[in-house]
Amino acid sequence: MNAPGPLLAIRADASHHGGTGHIMRTLAIAQTWLARGGRVRFLCAALPDALEQKLISSGADVVRIDPENDAFDTAAAVTDGGAVALLVDHYDLTDNWWRALPTTRRWKTAALNDFTVPIHPLADLRISPRAVALPGEAPSGPEFLLVRDEIRRADEPVTTSPSAQRVLLVLGGADPRNAGPQVAAQAIALEPDVSLRAVVGPAATNLDAFLQLAPSVEVIHCPASMRPHYLWADTAIVSPSTTAFETLHHGLPTGLIVTAGNQEEVADDLTKLGCAVPLADARSDGWQLDAGKLHALFHDEKSRQTLSTSASALVDGMGAGRACDALGLPEISFHPATDDDARQTWEWANDPDSRAASFSSDPIPWETHRDWFLRRIASADPVWIATAGGEAIGLIRFDAADKDVLTISINLSPSSRGRGWSALVISRAVDAIRTLRPDAAIHAWIKPSNEASRRAFARAGFQQKIDPSHQDRLLYIHTP
Numbered sequence: 001m002n003a004p005g006p007l008l009a010i011r012a013d014a015s016h017h018g019g020t021g022h023i024m025r026t027l028a029i030a031q032t033w034l035a036r037g038g039r040v041r042f043l044c045a046a047l048p049d050a051l052e053q054k055l056i057s058s059g060a061d062v063v064r065i066d067p068e069n070d071a072f073d074t075a076a077a078v079t080d081g082g083a084v085a086l087l088v089d090h091y092d093l094t095d096n097w098w099r100a101l102p103t104t105r106r107w108k109t110a111a112l113n114d115f116t117v118p119i120h121p122l123a124d125l126r127i128s129p130r131a132v133a134l135p136g137e138a139p140s141g142p143e144f145l146l147v148r149d150e151i152r153r154a155d156e157p158v159t160t161s162p163s164a165q166r167v168l169l170v171l172g173g174a175d176p177r178n179a180g181p182q183v184a185a186q187a188i189a190l191e192p193d194v195s196l197r198a199v200v201g202p203a204a205t206n207l208d209a210f211l212q213l214a215p216s217v218e219v220i221h222c223p224a225s226m227r228p229h230y231l232w233a234d235t236a237i238v239s240p241s242t243t244a245f246e247t248l249h250h251g252l253p254t255g256l257i258v259t260a261g262n263q264e265e266v267a268d269d270l271t272k273l274g275c276a277v278p279l280a281d282a283r284s285d286g287w288q289l290d291a292g293k294l295h296a297l298f299h300d301e302k303s304r305q306t307l308s309t310s311a312s313a314l315v316d317g318m319g320a321g322r323a324c325d326a327l328g329l330p331e332i333s334f335h336p337a338t339d340d341d342a343r344q345t346w347e348w349a350n351d352p353d354s355r356a357a358s359f360s361s362d363p364i365p366w367e368t369h370r371d372w373f374l375r376r377i378a379s380a381d382p383v384w385i386a387t388a389g390g391e392a393i394g395l396i397r398f399d400a401a402d403k404d405v406l407t408i409s410i411n412l413s414p415s416s417r418g419r420g421w422s423a424l425v426i427s428r429a430v431d432a433i434r435t436l437r438p439d440a441a442i443h444a445w446i447k448p449s450n451e452a453s454r455r456a457f458a459r460a461g462f463q464q465k466i467d468p469s470h471q472d473r474l475l476y477i478h479t480p
Helices: 021-035 049-058 067-081 095-100 180-190 207-211 227-232 242-249 261-272 291-299 301-314 319-327 339-349 352-357 366-378 422-434 451-459
Strands: 007-012 039-044 061-064 085-089 108-112 125-129 166-170 195-200 217-221 235-238 254-258 277-281 332-336 383-388 391-402 405-412 441-446 463-465 474-478
Touching (some): 021 319, 195 227, 242 254, 242 261, 254 261, 261 277, 277 291, 339 352, 339 391
Parallel strands (some): 254 277
Antiparallel strands (some): 383 391
8 A cells, every 4th residue: 555645444344144244335435545545454354355355456455353362453453554543344343342452542443333222332433324314423324325436326317217127136245144046036936027137245155046046037246346237227126235325326226125133224214215115024934025015116117216216315425435534534635825824824834843843943923924925825836725624734835946846845734733644635735736847856855853744755755865965954855
């Protein structure tokens, strides 16, 4: 992982017993974190090889955790990597596991919940991606429902066919009840004229049972991406889990098959919201698809349109970004500084840490700063305000030493320090200035005792150069 931004550690597992949803929904957060310039490390005690390769190909690291020393191994991997946060998506980690984490840690803990009663009360932050927000809990609700990058639909109106013709069946990545083949057989018997495509996940054990239904059922095993299958389908039958929110995001009229206890409440919520139709509870013996509801799902044009409209409105696909905001890595952007920024940048410059890192530690009088600032923003050399989540977090300026060299200076606001943002802001600023001056070398002069700045510029791709003519400062250079 060569990205300059802060590290997010994620503790999640995937198996036939526990399913793959914990990995897949945290992958949505990981993708956005990576896209914003951060780094991600998955910590897993159980993980199918196919999913491990998917995580690695996304740009994340994977560290295997010894289940006998789970909390110790987790804490070590988080601390050694210098992570800013540990995100946990796991139902089987008890309070004792949480209490075994170091009490004197520099990283915060967060957990994904999807129950009415939070299952991780000891986490510093709880994010609840749910169809219905938990009373008194924030961040919580449909705004945080998670959709992976490769699955996100195009920004165009969702269309719905009058009746089902292409039905997608997905009971998660594991299908622990092995209900999928029976759902497929019953659906084909009740509605023989539809094309049924079944996706079998990496932790499922019922591939052979599905293959016995061919050619009546098209079987897809461990697809590289679900997006083509969501685009192919006009109707879906899924478990009320991560997959359901993906089909809803695409506006597919969706029927639900409950296969695990934690899905029951999700199914109830989606049914009450008019986003999906309950078709069966596969946890009971002798269960059967509800033939009447299946027929209406497939053929009631008005109902299908209502389901599609409600579903696509519920899951907007932006939940991962909001989760990253809550976890501490908002989107960073820049805009030209104006005279309205003079007072704030003066306060940043006179912060004790800023003065200590500067070559001159004397306080800067307001009049001196104001006059300099107004002259500086009137010049041709860029002066930018960095923002994160709409909040101003720092001042970046580039001074043209000559036509081939720019000198960068950066000062983050006191409230934005210590979050692992410095290297990321520098890297993003360099990317932005390269659109204007693609061939210029970029220099940074750093006080030798300023270890934090030296680390930040090095992580942002700058290399230290020896300059004997300046004994009081170090030169770091970024070349095109």
